[in-house]
Amino acid sequence: MKGTNKVFIAKSIDGFIADKNGGIDWLHTVPNPNGDDMGYSEFMKDIDALVMGRHTFETVRNFDMDWPYQIPVFVLSESLNFLPSELKDKVFLVKGSSEEVLTQIHDRGYHKLCIDGGKTIQNFLRSNRIDELVLTTIPVVLGNGIPLFSELPKSLKFDLVKSKVYLSQISQQHYRKV
Amino acid sequence: MKGTNKVFIAKSIDGFIADKNGGIDWLHTVPNPNGDDMGYSEFMKDIDALVMGRHTFETVRNFDMDWPYQIPVFVLSESLNFLPSELKDKVFLVKGSSEEVLTQIHDRGYHKLCIDGGKTIQNFLRSNRIDELVLTTIPVVLGNGIPLFSELPKSLKFDLVKSKVYLSQISQQHYRKV
Numbered sequence: 001m002k003g004t005n006k007v008f009i010a011k012s013i014d015g016f017i018a019d020k021n022g023g024i025d026w027l028h029t030v031p032n033p034n035g036d037d038m039g040y041s042e043f044m045k046d047i048d049a050l051v052m053g054r055h056t057f058e059t060v061r062n063f064d065m066d067w068p069y070q071i072p073v074f075v076l077s078e079s080l081n082f083l084p085s086e087l088k089d090k091v092f093l094v095k096g097s098s099e100e101v102l103t104q105i106h107d108r109g110y111h112k113l114c115i116d117g118g119k120t121i122q123n124f125l126r127s128n129r130i131d132e133l134v135l136t137t138i139p140v141v142l143g144n145g146i147p148l149f150s151e152l153p154k155s156l157k158f159d160l161v162k163s164k165v166y167l168s169q170i171s172q173q174h175y176r177k178v
Numbered sequence: 179m180k181g182t183n184k185v186f187i188a189k190s191i192d193g194f195i196a197d198k199n200g201g202i203d204w205l206h207t208v209p210n211p212n213g214d215d216m217g218y219s220e221f222m223k224d225i226d227a228l229v230m231g232r233h234t235f236e237t238v239r240n241f242d243m244d245w246p247y248q249i250p251v252f253v254l255s256e257s258l259n260f261l262p263s264e265l266k267d268k269v270f271l272v273k274g275s276s277e278e279v280l281t282q283i284h285d286r287g288y289h290k291l292c293i294d295g296g297k298t299i300q301n302f303l304r305s306n307r308i309d310e311l312v313l314t315t316i317p318v319v320l321g322n323g324i325p326l327f328s329e330l331p332k333s334l335k336f337d338l339v340k341s342k343v344y345l346s347q348i349s350q351q352h353y354r355k356v
Contacts, residue, residue, distance in 0.1 A: 013313070013336065013353065014327035015193045029335065125319065135191070139338045139353055141303065143330025149192035152321025157207065158191065160317045163341065163349040171341040171351050175191065175317055 003102065003111035005051075006132040007121055008043045009148065013137055016145035017118050022059065026140050030169040038136055038166045047071065049110035051101065054080055056117030057091070067091075074105055076120055098127045122150040133158065133175040136166070181280065181289035183229075184310040185299055186221045187326065191315060194323035195296050200237065204318055208347045216314055216344045225249065227288035229279065232258055234295030235269070245269075252283050254298055276305045300328040311336065311353040314344070 054077035073091045083091050094101045115124050124130050158175035165171050189195050196202050232255040251269045261269050272279045293302050302308050336353035343349050
């Protein structure tokens with residue numbers, strides 16, 4: 001199966017991507033006066049579609065702003081059957097295993113994917129379908145919340161491609177599957 | 179309460195310090211022909227005693243080598259009542275909460291402590307008694323094992339003091355409590 005699946009996500013030192021109420025205020029504890037995007041727009045230049053779960057989709061949709069993505073977003077959901085009309089041509093529902101979902105997305109011509117959201121990333125890791133991980137660590141130990149990682153059937157080796165510090169406080173590691 | 183409590187530990191990308199059988203072979207997946215200690219001996223220069231749980235103590239004792247520490251080791255255990263005679267003057271049993279244990283160790287004149295072992299580190303984090311964390315990340319997602327972190331009553335903020343890469347593959351972050 002051709003194509004690459006990449007993750008770009010922020011986490012706490014102890015590996016949470018949101019607090020126990022789903023909150024992400026703690027992501028902004030480090031002052032960022034010039035709005036440094038910590039490599040996100042550079043990362044997205046090489047992405048042609050996003051894949052996310054229903055929960056992440058609804059979180060993004062509830063942000064107090066217009067729909068933020070210019071590229072197609074594929075939402076994995078077994079429960080959603082239709083989408084708001086204003087997102088027609090922008091958001092597409094897909095169902096099935098990560099393999100089936102990838103086949104559907106590749107068949108539509110999208111091969112360089114950003115995989116987003118805890119559950120979706122975990123599913124793709126379980127089937128060893130994540131090629132690159134860009135992990136941005138906020139210097140806080142949250143103590144509980146929504147974890148980035150979950151149990152895997154076998155361990156996965158990565159190469160460290162790059163390690164960088166943003167805003168003197170936030171370290172980012174870029175890993176590529178061995 | 180004066181004194182500093184520091185942690186120097188290796189972990190997987192997903193935050194495990196040992197695999198589910200307690201194994202740490204995966205720590206050595208990155209070739210290290212010259213035996214780079216990744217800052218450990220430099221770190222230990224500013225430590226005057228170690229604190230670890232019974233499990234970590236027994237793990238170290240079962241390594242096929244002489245007792246490795248030149249400085250006193252305080253072993254936290256509610257179940258152990260005596261220690262092997264060859265470790266007299268090297269290892270000391272302590273009991274109680276992390277506060278009580280710290281008081282006992284400080285009273286003996288040791289204030290710059292290295293806190294070791296998953297459970298002990300977790301206990302000290304829960305009582306907000308960890309001043310510095312040096313986390314060395316091996317580029318593997320283990321998928322399960324013994325976690326470094328556990329649930330906390332409240333989140334803990336740290337400053338990133340330093341971020342460094344060893345052997346082109348292993349990133350290390352040094353955090354200090356805010």
